Amino acid sequence: MKPFRVRLTFILIALIGISMIGAGFTMAQLFRDSHINALEENMSREINLLSGTLDFVDMEAPEAVAYYTQQAEHIAKLTDSRITFITKAGRVIGDSEKNPLEMDNHSTREEEILAAEDGVGRSIRYSDTLDRKMLYVAGAVSSDQGFDGYIRLSMGLDAVSEGLNRAWLYMAGVLVLLFMAATLVSYKVASSMTSPLEQITRVARRITDLDYDARVPMRRKDEVGQLATAINAMADSLQDQLKTIRDNEDLLQSVLDNMTGGILMINAEEKIALVNRATEKMLDISNSEVAGHSYRELKRHYELTRLVEEGVSNKQPIHEERTIYNPGERIIRLDAVPMMQDDSYRGMLFLLQEVTEIRRLEKMRSEFVANVSHELKTPVAAVKGFAETLLGGGVTDEKTARSFLQIIYDENERLNRLIGDILELSKIESKRVQLDCSPVHLIDFFDSVLGTISKVAEKKNISLSAEVPEELFIEGDEDKLRQIFMNLLSNAINYTHEGGSVKVSVINRVKPDGTETVVFTVSDTGMGIPRKDLPRIFERFYRVDKARSRSSGGTGLGLSIVKHLVELHRGAISVQSELGIGSSFILELPLLQEEKL
Incomplete structure (x- = not known):
């Protein structure tokens, strides 16, 4: 357990060190940003002061470059910063550090672009002229004396760097002291934690190996005791959840096995994911044999397989009927819907329902209606024909007339028997007949x-x-x-x-x-x-x-x-x-x- 204790000590020290370093970097960045922001605000105020107090001359006058250069040098001595006067077109007409005539166009400089948009622009970059990193602040200035351009102030960031270096030295000293204190505290903390943690680890391994009866025998009130309690509660929860999952799986399996309709599930990889017992019986297949295989292995039911292929290819609902032979002729109604989860296609679900008997009964009903019509039509036609003959006076012989009347009577009796049998059969089939036993x-x-x-x-x-x-x-x-x-x-x-x-x-x-x-x-x-x-x-x-x-x-x-x-x-x-x-x-x-x- 000692190597673990040492590792834990080093981890604690490392965490403290990383925290201190992170805090140092954060503080240094905050220090640098606040100092630069302060410089920028001061420089902006100085530009505003210059725009209000400086005597401007026409930028296009012959003496403009000499005048603004002289002003820049004078102001630079007072503000301890570099001053540059720039026209709207980016031409430098005065600078405290360099001959303006030798300087390139400044229209593409970041601070001038920002100043043109917002009135004040800022940028930090390396100055080739002064060979150091500089803060540039430019302000848009317009004067009635003919000046319409930018006054730019720039200042070196050496002071900021010096402050940062001092902060780093201070933090390094504090960090060393903290490391020494943290080493002692961490070792003691690690020593007090290793023994109960080892016990908790053993129980956790048993739970990982699916031994959900494992528990941590610990009654401590501190954080380690709370961890042990949490492990025990987790084991209880896992045990309950596992029982619930198994019960739900058993219930779902029971539902699938006892469904009268067949279930065929094809996953997104076009493989058979599930076949219930009704489908096994209907298609004479076994879930254990076809699960994980392509649905095309159902090829001996060609018409059905082709319909399944159409559903899988189009990923659209299907409601069709097909005839299969297993072993005799059977009519299967197939309803298919795509399975979607969070707009993601998960496969196709097919419901297979045998409708052979339903279609047979529908055919019988249709035949029954046709037969009733035919059976009723025959005696009615006979009665009508012989009655019309008698009414028309075409029969004068009494014997013939009586035979016609007998036929009419017999056909009427037959019609009554037929209607009676139809009504009787209708009552029986509609379950309206009760037995008086x-x-x-x-x-x-x-x-x-x-x-x-x-x-x-x-x-x-x-x-x-x-x-x-x-x-x-x-x-x-x-x-x-x-x-x-x-x-x-x-x-x-x-x-x-x-x-x-x-x-x-x-x-x-x-x-x-x-x-x-x-x-x-x-x-x-x-x-x-x-x-x-x-x-x-x-x-x-x-x-x-x-x-x-x-x-x-x-x-x-x-x-x-x-x-x-x-x-x-x-x-x-x-x-x-x-x-x-x-x-x-x-x-x-x-x-x-x-x-x-």
């Missing part, structure tokens, strides 16, 4: 449903059967369940050839998590559904056999209503079918409905 005894329920629809089946010689456990109950809205199975059984009968069969089977199932469900299967021996149509079978107005569906009076909304009612019961529906063999609609509903809080 109660226990439903399934064997009695299906006896009633099959009894209602049996007449239709008998017309096509189709056998109806049901396999339902006798004591099985389910909690649900009986009216909605009836609507579900009436739709499914009606479809099964309509698309089953004469002599076929339609069957309902019900089983109770327990899931691995312990919840109980009831599985319903409505199967038929009909024509079946092509594999390509299976994914769209529950869409509104989608028909597999459009001609047969229209002839049977179907609206194309039945299965869509069924799907929504099943989901309203928190269930699921699926379909299995083979062409020429038949179809099976499988429903799985919970045995008990959860109570809504």
